[in-house]
Amino acid sequence: MSQPRLRLLGYLLDPLTVGDFRSQFFIAGSKLSGSLAYQDPPINMDIPNGRTAVWRRGSGWDRIQLRLFWHMQRVFHFGGSSPQLGPLEERLLEALWERGNATVRDLVNGACQDLAYTTVMTTLDRLFKKKLLSRETDGRAFRYAPRFTREELHRQVAGEAFRQLMDASSVSSLPLSYLVDVLTERDEQLLNHLHQVVEAKRRELRGSESRRGEAPSKKPSQKQDTKIKI
């Protein structure tokens, strides 16, 4: 077997035999398909089990590999790729989440009056092909309904974004540490925001109680007593 074919076989087998096949494969596929930043050749890409490869642009065999890897990425991704939604697609999804289900005419007459009928129809069809909507015939038209709730879709999108973030770095601990920093910072901001909301609610309660002429039942949160009240 020739060297390029052995190399290709190695790439194909490695994802199936190594535990972290998705990240390895996605890196390979994404680099080849150009969806991630591509490093100028030649680069050495370490493949598990000690095999290495040198990528070379330009040869016909590499173009074949590129096409093959793109297809393998689609196959082995198992539909896990995040649905990239445009603004119009998001808007229509939001409208469907609010309504539950709708035909094109319902949306055009309702929340999307500024859009043309054909635009809404095409976009809904696109969402259906992305498997984000289900549809059933309603007379001569289709009635569309979301297949996922808002939370489920956001979870899928966020999960895929995190996976791509992890795969983008050769050192997986780097993205994780950045993520922890960001989350910690966001946690702190969230807690501060929640604290402000609680204080605002307390003021509102005190205000409503004083308007009713009652004494406030609880004092604002001040350190009062360390003794446990039994």
Added chain:
Amino acid sequence: MFAARGIAVSLSVFVIVYGIVSLAVSLCWRAGQRHSRPYPVRRIADLLFAMRMFPLVTAAVITAAFTVPSFLLLEPRAIDEPLGYVPLVLGIGGALLGILGIANAGIALRSASRQISRWTSAAQPAESCGAVPVIRISPVSAITLPAMTAAGILRPRVLLSGAAESLLTANELQTALNHEVAHVRRRDNLKRLLLRLVAFPGMKNLEGAWLEATEMAADDAAVSNACEALDLAEALIKLSRLTPLEPSAVLTAALIHSPASVMNARIERLIAWSDERLVSLPRFSPRYGLGAALATLALFAMTYSQLLAGVHTATEWLVR
């Protein structure tokens, strides 16, 4: 050989029923949760736990009430027929399931005991809160303490750290303690132990939903008006700032066990607290339950022999 055949057949039926019912529950529990949304959250928590335990209870009842009696009463003892490949495999599977479940629960119990012993190595008893003992836990070198947690299964108690006690006001501390006492009264730690016994693939989401519901149920039980709800919300916010956040020990109900982004939902729910959550659950008269139980027993008594014959025929098919 008769006894071995009986054990294998019984375990086989147990495994089959357990697997089928578990699969049904894992596919249908979300629908049950959706339909129970109008009800108080503690009912939802009870329903989720009941759904989680339903496969084990069903399989145990069917095995004990039908399979074993049908084998003992209807299987000829003199015939020495082979065990059969299917009952043998399923029987071994059932035995392994039981052993793994018991081992899982035992490991969790031992881990929890060790962790609690470490935490309470320098503990001082405080007075009880609602007849539940409260223990003040002091820092021990290199051991991260939980802010506040309900620990223990047979003799549950609330562990309170000095950091939490000094950080919270009296009202906030009281509502936080009430939350932990609610966990103790609902025996949530015992339920967690039971969940360890009945592992099945695909049930993690159901268990996660139950955990979430128990926390909200404990929040509801801890407060009786909007001010107390805000006190508890503020307690959660303050204790969430205590770092580092260590994963809580198994079989304990820590007040803070998730990062702030996950606690967000609980805190916002407390902020939006309304008197409607105080609605008491309708109490059904025990006469209805007794009546239903007697009717079921009467039905079974009338049809028991036919049921046993049917079960025996089914197990014969299994052996073949």
